[in-house]
Amino acid sequence: MEPDQGLRGRLVRAGVELLREQGSSALTLRETARRVGVSHGAPRRWFPTHLSLLSAIAREGFADLAGRIDAALAAAPPQPRARVAALAGAYIDFAAAERGMFELMFRHDLLESGYLGLREAGLPLFRLLVGLVAQCHPEPADRPAEVTAGALWAALHGMAELRNWGSLQLATGASAPAPFLDAILTAHLGADT
Amino acid sequence: MEPDQGLRGRLVRAGVELLREQGSSALTLRETARRVGVSHGAPRRWFPTHLSLLSAIAREGFADLAGRIDAALAAAPPQPRARVAALAGAYIDFAAAERGMFELMFRHDLLESGYLGLREAGLPLFRLLVGLVAQCHPEPADRPAEVTAGALWAALHGMAELRNWGSLQLATGASAPAPFLDAILTAHLGADT
DNA sequence: CGGTGGCGTAGACACTGTCTACGCCGGATG
DNA sequence: CATCCGGCGTAGACAGTGTCTACGCCACCG
Numbered sequence: 001m002e003p004d005q006g007l008r009g010r011l012v013r014a015g016v017e018l019l020r021e022q023g024s025s026a027l028t029l030r031e032t033a034r035r036v037g038v039s040h041g042a043p044r045r046w047f048p049t050h051l052s053l054l055s056a057i058a059r060e061g062f063a064d065l066a067g068r069i070d071a072a073l074a075a076a077p078p079q080p081r082a083r084v085a086a087l088a089g090a091y092i093d094f095a096a097a098e099r100g101m102f103e104l105m106f107r108h109d110l111l112e113s114g115y116l117g118l119r120e121a122g123l124p125l126f127r128l129l130v131g132l133v134a135q136c137h138p139e140p141a142d143r144p145a146e147v148t149a150g151a152l153w154a155a156l157h158g159m160a161e162l163r164n165w166g167s168l169q170l171a172t173g174a175s176a177p178a179p180f181l182d183a184i185l186t187a188h189l190g191a192d193t
Numbered sequence: 194m195e196p197d198q199g200l201r202g203r204l205v206r207a208g209v210e211l212l213r214e215q216g217s218s219a220l221t222l223r224e225t226a227r228r229v230g231v232s233h234g235a236p237r238r239w240f241p242t243h244l245s246l247l248s249a250i251a252r253e254g255f256a257d258l259a260g261r262i263d264a265a266l267a268a269a270p271p272q273p274r275a276r277v278a279a280l281a282g283a284y285i286d287f288a289a290a291e292r293g294m295f296e297l298m299f300r301h302d303l304l305e306s307g308y309l310g311l312r313e314a315g316l317p318l319f320r321l322l323v324g325l326v327a328q329c330h331p332e333p334a335d336r337p338a339e340v341t342a343g344a345l346w347a348a349l350h351g352m353a354e355l356r357n358w359g360s361l362q363l364a365t366g367a368s369a370p371a372p373f374l375d376a377i378l379t380a381h382l383g384a385d386t
Numbered sequence: 387c388g389g390t391g392g393c394g395t396a397g398a399c400a401c402t403g404t405c406t407a408c409g410c411c412g413g414a415t416g
Numbered sequence: 417c418a419t420c421c422g423g424c425g426t427a428g429a430c431a432g433t434g435t436c437t438a439c440g441c442c443a444c445c446g
Contacts, residue, residue: 028403038426041425044405044425045425106354109296119358150361150373151373151377154373161350171316172337173339184344187380188380224433234436238392
């Protein structure tokens with residue numbers, strides 16, 4: 001559980017730094033090796049291809065996101081609706097604070113889809129959301145909680161992207177995401193009572 | 194208005210084909226030149242950098258999307274709610290039919306943001322959506338139409354991406370996007386009456 | 387007829403990911 | 417103790433990329 005002290009862990013950590021400092025285009029195999037201080041061929045022992053290194057770095061991002069959401073939920077009031085709001089806030093805050101990582105995490109063309117693929121990395125998070133949504137609709141709702149949760153997740157994710165691009169501000173003039181977040185939550189979960 | 198017969202237009206068209214056939218990673222400056230049958234330095238006369246060629250190709254995509262949405266709206270019934278549904282359907286259909294193009298269009302890290310930037314390319318579409326949303330809420334709604342339209346756009350876009358990644362199917366088991374689209378529309382615009 | 391500017395060619399450069407052969411070094415084995 | 421051997425990192429090569437530069441070609445215009 002403690003951080004990997006070997007070359008593998010050092011490469012991943014250096015990649016995370018590089019991503020944060022210079023964006024995903026700087027996340028080169030050779031540059032990462034350079035930063036760690038090894039030759040350009042060294043990463044090949046642990047990551048057979050560039051994609052596998054990127055995938056490992058993205059996995060780190062998913063772990064980070066999960067941690068932030070857990071923390072936000074731990075500090076949130078017990079009402080389900082407020083807990084969904086906390087999760088949503090943590091999600092879009094993560095997207096804004098870790099832009100490069102957020103982009104990388106969802107570049108499915110770059111990430112490998114094999115064993116323990118990245119596409120499955122967001123699944124626990126989705127299950128969590130389904131549970132929270134189900135609590136918001138205690139009686140059997142008109143719609144399965146999975147569908148509502150899926151639509152909510154899509155809205156959340158889309159809003160994080162649009163916000164990061166500046167498109168929302170450009171189109172509506174509003175810079176704060178709060179009104180949109182509120183619109184999404186009340187739309188899917190009903191008015192805040 | 195007729196297609197550009199010069200090298201510039203031929204490069205853009207070859208790029209669109211390449212994108213459709215082999216995905217965005219194949220969209221190389223040199224490969225595009227090769228397909229047109231000119232030397233690797235030729236594109237430089239028209240596109241000073243790789244980004245500018247990609248941007249021109251993405252602009253083609255925005256024009257295509259706008260055309261499809263116009264066609265869908267022309268064939269849609271006059272009720273505003275149905276028109277929003279038609280727009281939404283055209284949007285996610287485009288995302289699925291032109292996957293590579295859809296990805297490219299929103300790779301804001303790749304596209305140039307200068308004069309006539311790509312970030313503004315989606316604006317007319319957004320204005321259209323604002324108008325339709327406003328018609329759905331004739332009386333001054335509890336929320337500005339821009340906010341509702343922004344949230345709706347985010348939901349739409351996020352759903353198109355999640356669907357393209359297979360995440361929705363993976364998480365919920367549903368393959369058809371219709372239930373999610375319906376959930377999003379009724380959530381933001383009220384039940385279909 | 388001569389110049390000139392638009393347009394494409396061709397070569398170079400630094401950089402990338404991947405592949406391969408090669409050393410080093412520590413621990414297991416006879 | 418001597419010897420092998422396998423894990424691990426080095427170093428060089430190769431094809432491919434974007435960008436820059438110098439160079440031809442050729443139509444057009446004074």
